[in-house]
Amino acid sequence: MMLGTRDVFPYWECAECGCLSLSAPPADMSAYYPSDYYSLQTRSVSLLRALRDFLYLSPAGFLVNWRRRTDLDAIRRAHLTKRQTLLDVGCGGGSLLADLRELGYKARGIDPFVSSDVYDRCGLRVERKTLAEVTESFDVVLFRHSLEHMPIDTLKIARARVKPGGVCVVCIPVVGWAWQNYSTDWSQLDAPRHLFLHSRKSFEMLAAKSGFRVENVVFDSNEFQFWASESYRHDIPLSQAVRPSPAQVRAMRRSAASLNRREQGDTAQFYLRPVEHA
Template sequence: MPISPGSCKFCNSSHLIEFTAFERMLGLGDECTYQQCEQCASLQLKEIPQDLSTYYPKEYYSFEPLVRSNSLHIFLKKLRMRALFAGVPIPEPPYAYWLKKLHPRFDDKIADVGCGNGQLLYELYAGGFKDLHGFDPFISRDQQIASGLQLWKKEIGQSSETFDLIMMHHAFEHMANPREVLKACFERLRPGGKLLIRTPIADAAVFKAEKELWVQLDAPRHLVIGSQKGFRLLAETEGFSLDEIEFDSEAFQFMGTELYQRNLPLTQANLANEFTEGEKEEFQKKALQYNLEGKGDQVCFYLSRRD
């Protein structure tokens, strides 16, 4: 395999190994080159296409319309949020595991970077949070969704606000320069403020086994995928402490990768129809096991700003 020019965006090593990948989600088949760092095992797209928008079709999930709750549902969601933080055993919403760990106060200033339509922030608003800001340069315009919930059509680095908590849910890997992203978050966090980054991870067992067929390589949309080693090094260099790494991978890593092995695009219909209910259950069990063993394909990085 050829040694590639350039340097690792996580650890700066110039020992990069190239491999070829193909756009598979939409079935376009466009070829691109990824580089994997020999030092830290992080992944990066070698050359970022001029126009990435052709790889983000209109129906891309994050541009679906926001679903609002009626006043009864808002009332119930507020009760549920309080129960969640009080440790009452209730059916939990999908975001409960990381939110409980972060345990923000209801008046904390919270940013969601790469917020898409703002649905997650809306759920937090419905649950009682009062100072919510979404950032996404790809939304159509600035939008006041509700009192205390604003979406901004810009990067967080262009904001002059300071936050108690900044989160990124599967947005980090779509950004070309991880060091600049972490710098911008550092500058926009109060000292001691928290940063949550949920992202795929290059240490994934599925990537090791299946290489470019790994569904979360997602060529060429995923521009950088850190390893634990590379991410920790970069985050600590940029003034963060990495408090915890939690694996939260799902059956999707096996199902999506299996579709690519069968040379099928990643559609909801294929995910639904290509597998039996029994297979889906087995995949989910395997995902939980992988998470326990620290070899799942995505993580939550819990960070805090030092000083």
């Protein structure tokens, strides 16, 4: 429904852990990642944006908290410093990377769906490759709404790419109130791009099997779960959906904040530490 094709894809729902998994992924996924797919777009970083990002990541971040950036919130919580290295996995054109690199961070990304490698004035920003093709290790490995697009063994591969003492940050959709309320009209199903949609329980099981322990979980859902899912419920694709008014957005964000406090929001950030083997 994001692209409005209305193709139908079956999912399995695990009765034990609540995970949803696509039962028959298309052999060729490229048709579902067109050139205008939102994450594949690139942009330049303005001086004003760079200043705002600098403030957001500084001790004075409270001055710009009115404009929430869940991506920069993840960087804050990971305690990334400019001496450390970050790999953004499945980053598309690398918009977050562009912001971080302008501020002097050692950040780069990978994505197999970009048409070619992406460069900026700092050099190579995004490589067209998969995580299995990466040989280096990093202080922070970030999956920002990308892990759900990848095979189930990807998190285990990530464990080998995190330096000792490093952190893996995974921002994903989470099965909760929105799935229970909207069922197959839930906007975060995003079939067939989302291969797996985890509950908190199923993701914590996967993290443990992949060699991680969950250090922290932050639910960060927003108004998208309401207005996009309501559009799908009325058979309106995302491209044709009417965006909510500012007043409606404020009301939806209050509802999302309430769900987040109850750990029922439909997106969350998981902070994982490698389990060191004895």
